[in-house]
Amino acid sequence: MLNKLADNGVVRSRAQGFSAAARQVFGRGFGPGFWIAAGWLLLVALCAAFADWLPVRDPLDPVIANRLNGPLTTNILGADGLGRDILARLVHGSRVSVVIALTAVSIGMVVGGTLGILAGYFRGHFERGLMAVLDVILAFPWLVLLLALVAFIGQSLMAISVAIGFLWIPAYARVARANTLSVVQREYVLAARAMGASTLRILLREVLPNVILPVLAYGLVAMGLVIIVESALAFLGLSVEAPQPTWGGMISEGKRHLATAVHVALVPSVTMFLTVLSLNYVGDRLRSRFDVRESNL
Amino acid sequence: MTDDRLNSQSVLRVEDLTIRLNSGAGTVHAVEAVSFALARGQTLGVVGESGSGKSVMARSLMGLLPRRAMAYKAGKVVFQADPAPAQDLMQMPEKQLRHLRGPAMAMIFQDPMTALNPVLRLSVQLTESLRQHLGMDRQQARRRAIDLLAAVGIPDAGRRIDQFPHQLSGGMRQRVVIAIALACNPSLLIADEPTTALDVTVQKQILDLLARLQREHQMAMILITHDLGVVASRADHIAVMYAGRIVEHAPAKTLFSAMKHPYTEALFNSIPRINDPSHTRLQAIPGRPPQLVEPASGCAFAPRCQYAQARCLEQTPPIVTVPGTNDHKHACFFPVSAAPGQESVDD
Numbered sequence: 001m002l003n004k005l006a007d008n009g010v011v012r013s014r015a016q017g018f019s020a021a022a023r024q025v026f027g028r029g030f031g032p033g034f035w036i037a038a039g040w041l042l043l044v045a046l047c048a049a050f051a052d053w054l055p056v057r058d059p060l061d062p063v064i065a066n067r068l069n070g071p072l073t074t075n076i077l078g079a080d081g082l083g084r085d086i087l088a089r090l091v092h093g094s095r096v097s098v099v100i101a102l103t104a105v106s107i108g109m110v111v112g113g114t115l116g117i118l119a120g121y122f123r124g125h126f127e128r129g130l131m132a133v134l135d136v137i138l139a140f141p142w143l144v145l146l147l148a149l150v151a152f153i154g155q156s157l158m159a160i161s162v163a164i165g166f167l168w169i170p171a172y173a174r175v176a177r178a179n180t181l182s183v184v185q186r187e188y189v190l191a192a193r194a195m196g197a198s199t200l201r202i203l204l205r206e207v208l209p210n211v212i213l214p215v216l217a218y219g220l221v222a223m224g225l226v227i228i229v230e231s232a233l234a235f236l237g238l239s240v241e242a243p244q245p246t247w248g249g250m251i252s253e254g255k256r257h258l259a260t261a262v263h264v265a266l267v268p269s270v271t272m273f274l275t276v277l278s279l280n281y282v283g284d285r286l287r288s289r290f291d292v293r294e295s296n297l
Numbered sequence: 298m299t300d301d302r303l304n305s306q307s308v309l310r311v312e313d314l315t316i317r318l319n320s321g322a323g324t325v326h327a328v329e330a331v332s333f334a335l336a337r338g339q340t341l342g343v344v345g346e347s348g349s350g351k352s353v354m355a356r357s358l359m360g361l362l363p364r365r366a367m368a369y370k371a372g373k374v375v376f377q378a379d380p381a382p383a384q385d386l387m388q389m390p391e392k393q394l395r396h397l398r399g400p401a402m403a404m405i406f407q408d409p410m411t412a413l414n415p416v417l418r419l420s421v422q423l424t425e426s427l428r429q430h431l432g433m434d435r436q437q438a439r440r441r442a443i444d445l446l447a448a449v450g451i452p453d454a455g456r457r458i459d460q461f462p463h464q465l466s467g468g469m470r471q472r473v474v475i476a477i478a479l480a481c482n483p484s485l486l487i488a489d490e491p492t493t494a495l496d497v498t499v500q501k502q503i504l505d506l507l508a509r510l511q512r513e514h515q516m517a518m519i520l521i522t523h524d525l526g527v528v529a530s531r532a533d534h535i536a537v538m539y540a541g542r543i544v545e546h547a548p549a550k551t552l553f554s555a556m557k558h559p560y561t562e563a564l565f566n567s568i569p570r571i572n573d574p575s576h577t578r579l580q581a582i583p584g585r586p587p588q589l590v591e592p593a594s595g596c597a598f599a600p601r602c603q604y605a606q607a608r609c610l611e612q613t614p615p616i617v618t619v620p621g622t623n624d625h626k627h628a629c630f631f632p633v634s635a636a637p638g639q640e641s642v643d644d
Contacts, residue, residue, distance in 0.1 A: 194478075206414055
């Protein structure tokens with residue numbers, strides 16, 4: 001009897017040990033929603049990376065016979081007003097969204113993050129001046145600022161990425177500065193100074209690794225917003241020039257056919273909605289995960 | 298160890314150190330005219346309650362106070378590591394000072410939970426200063442770091458070194474903090490309340506460890522604490538600080554047997570005694586420590602002192618040497634004549 005109990009105990013603890021290990025490997029508390037969202041993002045990323053090699057039709061080839069055909073007819077997701085394949089256009093359009101999202105957020109992260117860390121570490125006049133400039137940028141209506149920037153530097157993919165990235169500098173500078181302010185107060189920064197570390201070393205070794213987590217976690221959410229901003233530009237006809245397909249451009253073209261062929265606008269809208277939702281969801285879960293880790297330390 | 302043999306080679310000599318800091322409320326007189334000397338292999342215990350200026354003093358010795366906060370500083374901090382000539386740290390430019398931090402003097406902080414960077418492996422935190430100050434390469438530094446961890450009593454150091462701070466207990470972390478501080482063999486170690494955040498059994502282990510390492514390396518040590526019990530058996534000299542001043546400074550034995558300052562006496566009486574009957578009322582010092590923004594004239598302890606007289610409120614008592622001794626100093630007009638709770642008075 002006793003033996004049996006003891007055996008059970010052993011078995012149970014071993015099972016618990018296994019599930020704990022499994023949880024460590026597969027991430028505790030992420031749940032299926034996170035993995036579905038992450039899977040969608042992976043799919044979008046793969047489409048963007050391998051658009052040219054995927055077995056989809058030519059996104060620029062108008063087949064007049066298929067004009068405005070609905071989904072699951074001649075084309076899997078239907079055809080647009082010129083008879084171009086919507087699936088192919090989505091796949092190739094994802095390229096623009098992904099490139100702009102990655103570039104713009106990277107620019108904002110690197111430039112804004114650096115400025116924010118410097119402001120939070122050195123304080124004083126530099127911080128005050130920088131924050132004033134950033135407040136001015138933030139106070140500008142972003143669409144007006146963006147239109148001005150695009151008019152100034154052009155409509156290429158890079159130009160638009162840089163323009164949107166510029167808009168993100170203030171937000172990132174603020175996040176980085178706020179985190180730097182709290183990290184600098186910690187005793188380990190003083191301890192590093194007490195061991196003779198130089199300012200550069202403290203910034204790179206002590207401050208940066210602690211600030212980069214919240215900044216990165218904010219990145220995915222920011223990408224979702226960047227995609228929306230890009231599509232707003234495309235809707236106004238100011239994003240990457242036609243005939244290059246973009247999601248925003250597809251929605252914009254589809255609005256002409258809303259009464260007769262809803263799918264032309266609806267399919268890219270749903271695609272974009274799912275992508276932005278996934279970015280927010282994954283970004284949010286990762287952020288809360290990092291927060292928990294920080295409070296555990 | 299005898300004082301005479303070591304006094305000749307004092308590692309640290311502080312003369313009239315005065316530090317005033319800017320704060321929102323005004324200028325804080327954090328450290329006022331503090332003087333002491335510390336010889337090689339010796340321990341100075343600095344005792345005082347929170348806000349008495351202990352930590353500010355410790356940080357100013359290493360030049361770690363933010364320049365922005367500094368309203369006024371004066372005095373000398375003369376430091377002499379063995380081969381190098383004596384130098385005044387107060388006059389030294391930051392760049393030069395930086396090369397002394399680590400190899401010449403190091404510091405241990407109060408809370409091991411925050412004194413280690415949570416996102417860096419121990420190996421990184423331990424090897425940083427070795428590579429910077431001693432010019433070791435990655436492999437050498439790693440080997441030395443493992444030796445250091447083993448020396449501070451961390452079992453399985455080779456595996457532990459690749460862990461993150463959160464994988465270690467509080468006592469272990471404090472051992473790591475000590476290992477980092479000792480990495481470059483400093484001649485002066487400042488321990489700012491090294492055991493305050495630890496529980497009592499671990500406290501003893503850490504203090505024993507510090508004592509052992511100090512003996513092995515012949516370091517001078519400043520042990521800052523608010524607990525008279527901690528310094529009683531571990532310090533050669535004890536300085537009692539109150540409101541930024543040293544109010545009594547004596548060899549440890551003398552301080553306990555022949556204390557002169559009423560504040561020292563009050564501190565001593567507030568230690569609960571194990572052989573008191575249970576439910577004995579704890580002795581507290583009435584009142585609160587003074588605020589150090591624009592302090593009033595007179596002895597800072599006077600408002601709380603049971604022996605205070607009119608003169609105490611008007612004049613600041615100078616620090617004087619007890620007649621018949623050469624190393625027992627106090628700052629009181631009406632020193633306590635006999636140590637309380639002591640049966641014989643060898644004054």
